[in-house]
Amino acid sequence: MSNAAKKINLNLKVWRQKNAEDKGYFDVYKAEGIDQDASFLEMLDVVNEGLSKQGKDPIAFDHDCREGICGMCGAVVNGHAHGPKAKTTLCQLHMRTFSNGQTLVIEPFRSRALPVQKDLIVDRSAFDRVIASGGFISVRTGSVQDANNIPVEKKSADLAFDAASCIGCAACVAACPNASAMLFVSAKVSHLALLPQGQPERSRRVLGMVEQMDTEGFGNCSNEYQCEAACPKGISVQNIARMNRDYAHARFTSED
Amino acid sequence: MLKKYLSSSIGKKQIVALTGLAMVLFLLAHLAGNLLIFKGADAYNAYAAALKEFGALLWVARLGLIAMFFIHFVFIFLLVKQNRQARGVQYSEPLHANTRSLSTKLMPVSGTILLAYIITHLMDFTFTHSNIANATVCGDYLGLYGLVVNHFSNPFGSLWYVIAMFAVGFHLTHAVQSVAQTFGWNNSKYTPFIKKTSVVVGIGIAAGFAAVPIYVFFLACGTSSCTLG
Ligand code: HEM
Ligand code: FES
Secondary structure, eight states, rough: OOOOOEEEEEEEEEEEEESSOOOOOOEEEEEEEEEEEEHHHHHHEHHHEHHHTTTTTOOOOOOOSSSSSSOOOOOEETTTTTTTHHHHHGGGGGGSSTTOOOOEEEEOOOSSSOOOETTTTOOOOOHHHHTTOOSOOOOOEEEEEEEEOOOOOOHHHHHHHHHHTOOOOHHHHHHHHBOHHHHHHHHHHHHTTGGGGGSSSSSHHHHHHHOOOHHOOOBBOOOOOOOHHHOTEEEEEEHHHHHHHHHHHHHHHHOO | OOHHHHHHHHHHHHHHHHHHHHHHHHHHHHHHHHHGGGOOOHHHHHHHHHHHHEEEEEEEEEEHHHHHHHHHHHHHHHHHHHHHHHHSSOOOOOEEETSHHHHTTHHHHOOOOOOHHHHHHIIIIIOOOOOOOTEEEEEEOOOHHHHHHHHHHHHHHHHHHHHHHHHHHHHHHHHHHHHHHHOOOOTTTHHHHHHHHHHHHHHHHHHHHHHHHHHHIIIIIIGGGGOOO
């Protein structure tokens, strides 16, 4: 097999927006001679280099790890959060997914609760506030506990781990027809609710986090499951079900 | 506590699910009654008369049903309004076009058709009492049975009913399994079964109800109409 990767040309239609107050608009760019082994973000790097050389403002986008684990990157490409490939973040999406001459419409994740700051960058502090309202356990830090001191059932450990693999990228909000954050919040509620360490604050956690989620102005879940389809980590909507029953239970039984 | 529950997204959803489920149970009972039309005028009219026997109790049930309907509608209205606001700026490309199921996407549409349908349905069959003018088939006065037959002999009456039953089918195909999720019942063991049940209930209820106008219009009317009764 030859190592020389195929080069492709693409037409980009990209959302440009100066700042949070700006109305924003779509601009068109040509991405030429793009290596098919490049990632989506590297493709944008190439386009931005060209823009910078012309003295134009490069397209702003968020990123950090570029290996699919930090949750910073993300955009909606042709109507798909993180692009058309399942269980893949934008930074791990490679240009071989696209064909020569294709037009890509690139938009920021859209929701009122996570407003656009600039171009493709959204402000996800609403997620931080949801976590701060209960997505933690209060423990004494310091000396480490003995390993295996607290027995955890294998099945629960697996489910908790699956839920904890949420990277908080907000693709679920972007993909939900109602811009609901239920998949994110339920993953964070679930990974602690499934473990013994999460039990003492279980009620307070789900009540606090759901209340904050609603306050932030996310939409309501209508069981469309587009979040699950878009999630780069394959977080299951079973977490949403778990949160639904935990919430009702906590609301009617706890004194929090 | 209840106030916080009812103003939360999850609480509102669960109220919608609870009232929706109550209406589904009502529909199943209603369907069982309707299918008596295939046994003929006597069985059908006797069933209607037996219901009337309940008197005050019937009204309690009716008011309960109206309450369920009203609450369902009000909470849906609130949810849908918030959902529309939550996006802010719309996407230019259709979102995840190939993974959205039609029945799910159309919930507000099928629901609105149901709203319109239920109003006409009440006017046609609940508030219109059978009399000689509207319930006589081929010279025989047949009571409620006659009213139904005459109503469905009219193509518009049948067509509107069948359209509404498509809406019911779509609504419930999504709705029944959705109720399980909304109350937190989703696991790998039972969910596939619940989803199948939802499709069966949705199509079953729609087909069962639609069988009546189709039977009346195609089989009972026309040339053989006077063989009925
Ligand atoms: C006024 C007319 C109606 C409207 C506008 C309406 C609308 C809706 C909508 C938009 C949903 C989705 C809610 C969501 O997921 O956020 C829904 C759910 C539902 N509807 Fe209706 N509907 C109507 C009448 C009915 C009737 C007559 C029934 C029963 C026969 C019914 C049963 C259900 C059920 C069981 C659900 C599922 C709740 C859930 O997702 O957990 N609806 N309705
Ligand atoms: S940049 Fe870290 S997940 Fe994409």
